[in-house]
Amino acid sequence: MGLFALLCCSQLAAAQRRNADREAAIATQNLAPRAQSEEEAAAVNALQAEADPRAQLATADNFLKTYPASQLVGLIHRIRMQAHLKLGNPRDAIAAGEAGLAFDLQYLESVMKRAEASAATSARRDRNAPPPIDKNAPAFHAFVAEGEQLRLYYYQQLMRAAQGADDFSKAVDYGEKALAVNPDDLFTLITLAQTIAERPSTNDKENGQAMERAEDLALRASRHLKDLMAGPSGPSMPADQRNELLGAVYATLGRIYLNQRRYGDSEKAFLAAIEARKDDPVLYLRLGLAYAQQNKRSDALDALAKSVYLKGVTEAQARQYLEAVYQQERKSLDGLDLYIQAAGARIGR
Numbered sequence: 001m002g003l004f005a006l007l008c009c010s011q012l013a014a015a016q017r018r019n020a021d022r023e024a025a026i027a028t029q030n031l032a033p034r035a036q037s038e039e040e041a042a043a044v045n046a047l048q049a050e051a052d053p054r055a056q057l058a059t060a061d062n063f064l065k066t067y068p069a070s071q072l073v074g075l076i077h078r079i080r081m082q083a084h085l086k087l088g089n090p091r092d093a094i095a096a097g098e099a100g101l102a103f104d105l106q107y108l109e110s111v112m113k114r115a116e117a118s119a120a121t122s123a124r125r126d127r128n129a130p131p132p133i134d135k136n137a138p139a140f141h142a143f144v145a146e147g148e149q150l151r152l153y154y155y156q157q158l159m160r161a162a163q164g165a166d167d168f169s170k171a172v173d174y175g176e177k178a179l180a181v182n183p184d185d186l187f188t189l190i191t192l193a194q195t196i197a198e199r200p201s202t203n204d205k206e207n208g209q210a211m212e213r214a215e216d217l218a219l220r221a222s223r224h225l226k227d228l229m230a231g232p233s234g235p236s237m238p239a240d241q242r243n244e245l246l247g248a249v250y251a252t253l254g255r256i257y258l259n260q261r262r263y264g265d266s267e268k269a270f271l272a273a274i275e276a277r278k279d280d281p282v283l284y285l286r287l288g289l290a291y292a293q294q295n296k297r298s299d300a301l302d303a304l305a306k307s308v309y310l311k312g313v314t315e316a317q318a319r320q321y322l323e324a325v326y327q328q329e330r331k332s333l334d335g336l337d338l339y340i341q342a343a344g345a346r347i348g349r
Helices: 003-029 038-049 053-066 073-087 090-120 139-162 168-181 184-195 204-230 240-259 261-277 281-293 297-310 315-330 336-345
Strands: none
Touching: 038 053, 038 073, 053 073, 073 090, 073 139, 090 139, 139 168, 139 184, 168 184, 184 204, 184 240, 204 240, 240 261, 240 281, 261 281, 281 297, 281 315, 297 315, 297 336, 315 336
16 A cells, blocks of 8 residues: 555544544534424423422423423422422422432433443444444543432432431431442431431331431531531531531431430430520420430429420420429429420520
8 A cells, every 4th residue: 555545544433533633523412402493492491490490390291291301300309309398298399309300210210221232343334323432531420429429419309309208217218328428428317317317116116227227427517517627618607507507416416316215315415406506496395205214304404494494396295204304203283384485495505
């Protein structure tokens, strides 16, 4: 073969490689689901701009009817899931979230299969076939990483919705799936520990195993939270956020220790939680129970009275316990209301 022919072949091969590289880059850049027309894009933008959750649901349902083959079906179901959560419809949120999860996982799998096929094929590509995908391209790795984050988002939101629907089994299942994606995620650690702690089993063996699991999760959350606060972003963390996280971790540990009959540890944990959240009636109720189990009646009275003073969903339960301890301690209920007011005045001191 002459030099000219060699040069031509070399240039042709280089051009083919450049074309293949260009197609791979284009394919990778366009891996994420996207609208297939200007009208579809406008419809999605209008949906995302809608603030009212009821209007969001109506607009989302209309989009699904108008564009049933859209690549953005998963996004639409995510919007529906959040709208149902805002409206207090956890079971509908679960249905929407699970539909979106199934769609997005199927989409991700289809892209992965294309990438595998592109890597395994060296033959000349049919001009009508989809562009090849370069598995080694940074953009492809970014797409896969974003897919994992999306999976985590679904699992966390579905765990939250299952909690609202009082579906303990499903909440734990999605919580464990979320941890499998990111074992160090603080939100998942706290929420899953809370979920398990709030549903103690009547079977001593099962309860022991469940509370050990919950304690491990809560202690891991505590370590991650301390590392976060000691790290570079710690000083800039808003005080409300810091207190909310600290309160959640210690409240969960207090509940776990209460379930395990470790009343001294429970007392310490609830006191730490109250330090972060001073106006939480549930914390005072449970602290009062921990005190009562240790025969610290004076402390129990104070904590239970504060819980009643703060009202909330546990007011009736707190008053029932308070009256029992007060009656036992003082032999009558005389002066109870004044005692509650005095205890309330001491909150935060």
